Amino acid sequence: MTQAPQAVVSGMGVxxxxxxxxxxxxxxxxxARSGIRPLALIPSVHKGKLLVGEIPLSxxxxxxxxxxxxxxxxxxxxxxxxxxxxxxxxxxxxGDGRRTGLISATTVGGMDATERYYDDYLESPAHRHxxxxxxxxxxxxxxxxxYGIRNYxxxxxxxxxxxxxxxxLGARMIRAGLxxxxxxxxxxxxxxxxxxxxxxxxIYSDTYCAPFDxxxxxxxxxxxxAFLVLESEATAHELERTPLAYVSGYGNANDAFHQTAxxxxxxxxxxxxxxxxxxxxxxxxxxDYVNAxxxxxxxxxxxxxxxxxELFGGNExxxxxxxxxxxxxxxxxxxxxxxxxxxxxxxxxxxxxxNLNFNTPIAELGITPQxxxxxxxxxxxxxxxxxFGGNCSSLVFSKNP
Amino acid sequence: MTQTIYIxxxxxxxxxxxxxxxxxxxxxxxxxxxVPAVDPDYKALIPALQLxxxxxxxxxxxxxxxxAMREAGVEQVDAIVTGTGLGCLTDSERFxxxxxxxxxxxxxxxxxxxxxxNMAAATIALxxxxxxxxxxxxxxxxxxxAAMLDTMLYLCEHPESTVLMGGGDELGLRTPQFWEQAGYxxxxxxxxxxPLTSPGTPGEVASEGSAFFAVSxxxxxxxxxxxxxxxxxxxxxxxxxxxxxxLVEHGIGIGDLDLVMLGYNGDNRYxxxxxxxxxxxxxxxxxxxxxxxxxxxxxVVASGMALAVQILVHxxxxxxxxxxxxxxxxxxxxxxxxxxxxxxxxLVLMQTAGC
Amino acid sequence: xSELTQELKERIIKQLNLEDITLDDLQDDTPLFGDGLGLDxxxxxxLIVMLDKSYGIKLADPKEGRKVFxxxxxxxxxxxxxxx
Numbered sequence: 001m002t003q004a005p006q007a008v009v010s011g012m013g014v015x016x017x018x019x020x021x022x023x024x025x026x027x028x029x030x031x032a033r034s035g036i037r038p039l040a041l042i043p044s045v046h047k048g049k050l051l052v053g054e055i056p057l058s059x060x061x062x063x064x065x066x067x068x069x070x071x072x073x074x075x076x077x078x079x080x081x082x083x084x085x086x087x088x089x090x091x092x093x094x095g096d097g098r099r100t101g102l103i104s105a106t107t108v109g110g111m112d113a114t115e116r117y118y119d120d121y122l123e124s125p126a127h128r129h130x131x132x133x134x135x136x137x138x139x140x141x142x143x144x145x146x147y148g149i150r151n152y153x154x155x156x157x158x159x160x161x162x163x164x165x166x167x168x169l170g171a172r173m174i175r176a177g178l179x180x181x182x183x184x185x186x187x188x189x190x191x192x193x194x195x196x197x198x199x200x201x202x203i204y205s206d207t208y209c210a211p212f213d214x215x216x217x218x219x220x221x222x223x224x225x226a227f228l229v230l231e232s233e234a235t236a237h238e239l240e241r242t243p244l245a246y247v248s249g250y251g252n253a254n255d256a257f258h259q260t261a262x263x264x265x266x267x268x269x270x271x272x273x274x275x276x277x278x279x280x281x282x283x284x285x286x287x288d289y290v291n292a293x294x295x296x297x298x299x300x301x302x303x304x305x306x307x308x309x310e311l312f313g314g315n316e317x318x319x320x321x322x323x324x325x326x327x328x329x330x331x332x333x334x335x336x337x338x339x340x341x342x343x344x345x346x347x348x349x350x351x352x353x354x355n356l357n358f359n360t361p362i363a364e365l366g367i368t369p370q371x372x373x374x375x376x377x378x379x380x381x382x383x384x385x386x387x388f389g390g391n392c393s394s395l396v397f398s399k400n401p
Numbered sequence: 402m403t404q405t406i407y408i409x410x411x412x413x414x415x416x417x418x419x420x421x422x423x424x425x426x427x428x429x430x431x432x433x434x435x436v437p438a439v440d441p442d443y444k445a446l447i448p449a450l451q452l453x454x455x456x457x458x459x460x461x462x463x464x465x466x467x468x469a470m471r472e473a474g475v476e477q478v479d480a481i482v483t484g485t486g487l488g489c490l491t492d493s494e495r496f497x498x499x500x501x502x503x504x505x506x507x508x509x510x511x512x513x514x515x516x517x518x519n520m521a522a523a524t525i526a527l528x529x530x531x532x533x534x535x536x537x538x539x540x541x542x543x544x545x546x547a548a549m550l551d552t553m554l555y556l557c558e559h560p561e562s563t564v565l566m567g568g569g570d571e572l573g574l575r576t577p578q579f580w581e582q583a584g585y586x587x588x589x590x591x592x593x594x595x596p597l598t599s600p601g602t603p604g605e606v607a608s609e610g611s612a613f614f615a616v617s618x619x620x621x622x623x624x625x626x627x628x629x630x631x632x633x634x635x636x637x638x639x640x641x642x643x644x645x646x647x648l649v650e651h652g653i654g655i656g657d658l659d660l661v662m663l664g665y666n667g668d669n670r671y672x673x674x675x676x677x678x679x680x681x682x683x684x685x686x687x688x689x690x691x692x693x694x695x696x697x698x699x700x701v702v703a704s705g706m707a708l709a710v711q712i713l714v715h716x717x718x719x720x721x722x723x724x725x726x727x728x729x730x731x732x733x734x735x736x737x738x739x740x741x742x743x744x745x746x747x748l749v750l751m752q753t754a755g756c
Numbered sequence: 757x758s759e760l761t762q763e764l765k766e767r768i769i770k771q772l773n774l775e776d777i778t779l780d781d782l783q784d785d786t787p788l789f790g791d792g793l794g795l796d797x798x799x800x801x802x803l804i805v806m807l808d809k810s811y812g813i814k815l816a817d818p819k820e821g822r823k824v825f826x827x828x829x830x831x832x833x834x835x836x837x838x839x840x
Contacts, residue, residue, distance in 0.1 A: 045505045107517065109539075115497050121579050131583040134576075135487055135699075136518060137540035141635060141744075153635055154547040157488070157518035157539040165536060172554055193497065196505050197513035202801060202818045254481075254526040254535040259514050261797060271532055388514065389523025391535055444776075450794055453773035507809040509771075510801045 006401055007171040007182070008236045008243035011229030013087025014341045015080055016328045017053035017222050021087055025338075026345050029353050030373055034327050036208055036220050043116075044192050050199070051208060053222025053329025054190055055080065073130045075110040076189035076223075078139035084225035085143055088183065091229075091241070094148055098180035098235055101152035102144050103170050104227075105162035105186030107333040109136035112191040139187070151179060157333065159387030160293070161252070162186050163226070164336025164395055168250035170230045180235045185227030185337035194332065195221055201260065203297045209330075210357035211294035211323035212301050212369045219295040222329020226337035228344075233401070245344040248380070249282065249396030251275025260388045261299050266307030268392035269293075269384060273311050276382065276394040284312050286380050287319050287396075289352045291343045292369075293384040294323020295330050304386060305365040315366040320376070322355035322369045336385035340395060343381040347399045351375045403651070404553040406566070406628040407754070410475070410615035412468025413707035414438050414461045414569075415695050416593070416608050420719065421704070424711035428694050428721045434591035435577050436608040436696045447528070454511055455524065456492045458485065458571035461611035462521035463528055466565050470529070473615035473623055479562035480534035481522050482552045483569075484544030486699020488518035490573035498575070521569060521611075531565075542741035543633040544568060545703040546749070550631055556618040568700035569611025577607060585742075587667065594721060595667030595693040603670050608696020612703035620754065626710045630750035637746050640674070641682045644738070647748050658686055659732045660718060662705060664739035666692040671743050678738065679724065687727040689718050702739050706749060709735050713753045760832045768828070771806050772799050784829040789822065800825060807831075812840045 014021070017035025018028035028035065039052045062079035063070050066086070074082070081104065094100055110133035117127045132138060137155040144153040152173070156165045163186030170182030188194070198204045198221055205218035236243055253275060255268025262268065277284060293304055301323075312318045324342050331338055346353055355369035383395045416436045419427035429439075443452055443460050446467040452460060462483070470478070493516040499508055514520075519537035526535050534555060538547035545568030552566045580586050587595075587604030595606050620627070630651045637643045648654060661683045663675040679688055689712075691705045712718055716732050737749040761784050768788075769775060772795065786792045789800070800821045807813045807824075813835065815821055824834045 111493070111497075115500070118497055118501060118575070121582055125582075128579075128582050131579045134579075135539070135541055137486070137544070140540065144635060150634070152550075152633070153540070154538055154543070154633075155540040156537065158522075158535070158537050159517050159519055169551065172558070176554055176557065178554075192500055192505065193493075193513075193516075196500055196508055197496065197510070197516075200508040200510040200513055200801070200805070202804070252534050252536065254523070254532050256526045256530050256532050258796070259520070259523065259527070259798060268532060387519070388517050389519045389535070390526060391519060391523065449777050453776060454798075507805055509805050511798060514798060 005175060005233045007174040007230040007247045008233055009228050009245045009247065009344055010231045010236050010241040010243060011088050011091050012244065012341050012344065013084040014226040014338050015055060015083045016224035016331065016338050017055055018327050022341060028327060029342065032354055032356060034356055036329055042190055042192060044195060046195060050195060050204065051220045052190055053220060053331065055223055073133050075113045075133045075139060077106055077108050077110065077112060077187050078142055080189055080223065080225040081139055081143060081187035084227050088227040088229055089147060099151040100149050100181040101173060101179045102140060102149040103154055103156065103166040103182060103184045104140040104143065105156045105166040105333045106136050106188055107157055107159055107162060108188045108191050108194060110134040110138055111193045112189045115192050149183065158391040159389055160332055160335055161385040161387035161391045161393040162333035162336060164385035164393035165252060167228060167247065167336065167340055167395055168252060168393065171247040171250055174230055174232045180232050182230045183227055184230055186333045187225035188223060188332040188334045190221060190223040205296065208357050209296035209326055211296040211325055211355055212305065212362060213358050214360040214362050216296045216298060216301060218297050220329040222331040224328060224331035224334040224338045226334060226341050228340060245347050245397045245399065246401050247395065248398040249276040249280025251279060252393045255390030255392055257390055262303035262386060264303065266303040268390050269304050269307035269386055270310055272392040272394040273307065273382060276396045280396040282380060282396065287382045288378045289346050289381045290319060290321035291339050291381060291383040292321050292323045293386045294325055296325060300386065302362060302364060304384065305362060305367055309365060309367065318367050320352045320370045322353050324353055326356035336393065339383050343383045343397045346378050346381050347397060350378050352378065404557045404618065406552055406556065406616045407620050407624045408614050408616050408626045408710060409621060409623040410469040410471065410473030411625065411707050411710050412465035413612040413704055414441060414465050415610040415704045417694055420694060421707055421711060424708065424715045424717055424719050426719045426721060428594060431593040434586050434606055435572055436593055436606060437572060438610045451528065456489050456515050458489050458569055459521050459524045462567065462569050463524050465567060465611045465613040466525045469565065469613040469615040475563055475615055477529060478531055478565045478615065479559065480555055480564045481525050481531060482536045482548045482555065482564060482566050483522040484538040484548035484700055485518060485521060485568065486541055486544050486570050488539060489516050489520050490571055490576055492516040494573050494575045525565060542699045542745035543747050545700045546631050546633045546747045549628065552616065560618045563615060563617045565613055566616050567611065567613030568703035570609055570698040570700045572607060572609045580607065593694060593696065597665045597667055597672065597690060597693050601667060601669035601672065603668060605666050605668050605697040607698060609698055610695065610701065610704045612707040624754040626713045626754055627752050628749065629752055632748045634746050635744055640678055644678065644682055644748065651750060655682060658734050658736050659729050660687045660689060660735045662689050662691055662709060662735060662737045664692050665690040666697045674740055674743065687729040688724040689722040690724055691722055694721060702737060702747060702749065705737055706751065709737060709751050758832065760835065761828050764828050764831055767806060767810065771802055785827045787827060788825055811835050813838050
């Protein structure tokens, strides 16, 4: 095992289509209650048609829930992030003098506002106070200001692996002794931009997404935010906090195959998983559950599936695995963070989470995901997030150090 | 953790190619508020079939990265770590425009794909076949600094590695119109070189560029310079204390600096911050500016660093950059201090190779 | 070279940013993907959009595209056969 102190997870907050708190999300996961529905809130020709994992709160309601005056410029991405932060930071007292950093992640950033006011900005002064909200790093700074986080603040944007990379950086900085505490995670709201973008790639399913199913047709998009409080073991110990989990491993690699598609054999994913296990000092056989990226696109699930078979040494050796994207939709930059929360719930509940909408295994793979909530021993969880640009990230969460 | 980053090769694309090519005195003049970077002959290093769809930020990054690798004499790297403030702006705009004009129908996927913020890093990885660590920081005016800090950490963890580290931003078409509405731009008398004397005018001259560095944790005969410290802060209340503390952390005093490069950009609302340290803590040092010729963008510090490398290698500060009459003797240590609109302060400490 | 194939050639060059590539060899029967011109799956998606927007033909399955877009001639034949 490693000499350097591991980062422990001592707090978390999540908001997604299946709940506004960790407890609500857990309840939905336990009871196979998906949050995917026809698009309702965003103005779009796809409203009422495309299936999405939408959080059933309007921006006005989010402002209200956070107690923020409506004339202040907060994008939907920012509002979702702050809601998740509220829960994550509930037990954290930043006056305790510990060096605290914030590493956030997003792909949408302020695009939900920019697309709304694209012509309006030039025609009227009414919404121009939103102009500064466009860049990815803007809402990170809004969060940092609100909480007084100073030691290190930054934002990662690597498409669908963004938040996993934020978690990875936080863990690395804690291990290196650069921070005592890192608030890590990400947020992405639904937007016309992303909905239409994925639709133009012809990978958007016209029905409920079916990860790892032979007849899967594509993904459903979702929106979410989640943050984890990572602390050094020493800090958590001094503050008498019970670790929810340990970030025992992490890895990032690049598929270097295509701008968006994954390679046929999932090499990037394989390399990332191997790196994560190496950092954790664990053999593949130590993994009890894989929370897969599993977007339900024809390309991803085949590619990732092949990487899993290769990593574990045969389809019979692949441990219990599932994708939770049939619950929440593909939440893009936030996926790595909400799925980290779910992976940690698997550890705290000692259960494997269900993969909904599955019927037929992918013929070429011969692996079957876990379709129902299953109580079982879970010591180590592997969580994958694979993004455009071949960006592959893998995290290992462990019950014990 | 103190980890030195040794620079073995640099590639930079800016609006001032002659200046960057050996820290010469040749500076191009512009009479506009949006100054594009001067395109090199991209086809010399990027095959036409690859080049055809790449937006400017992607092609600048790939070209600069290839130059850096060539200068460093490396065919492959272990990691690619980048920063960008706004990513691929033109393709983002193109997609939004298309959505609005066509009622979300008949949408071409290319601009959507290429609007993803990590596309520059992805393009490089794809072009050179690099399957290693690949990261993109998108944090306003400290995006490049975040990439540097990650590179330092990475080199600490993987001491035998070579890393391509870089930062870049491109101008948009619609977005600068928003900047004008938000009051960011100089609408009075934008020009390059931008006058830096008081009283000056409010607003920036916006530009674009990309700079990449092939780096490692070890010195070699190809090393051209090194980065020994990086620090960022969103807000700084006591500037002298903050800077002083940084120098102490790196075991040096003010007198050990040979040149300080200040991020004056001609925006009189915020240049006062540079003036206060220029007349305060840095008053006895040779001072230079660079953004008055390179323009302003979130990752301009990367290009400023490329310029600093030229200054250190050629041991001269071009006259057009000098702010005061102090003659630097031997140029060993350079400190870059930057902020943008009063926030996102950063310090980058660089040194000549071999000392 | 028919009017349609000429029109297609011009549209493709514009849509896929092929202006700088030497196109003297782009004949009606030059393979567009693989060993011929070397286009990729993103180009295939762009061609699907072009087919819909300019000719009113919707290809629901991107995999169908490979056959249709084999050459300029196969595209022209498909359009002639399926134009609404």
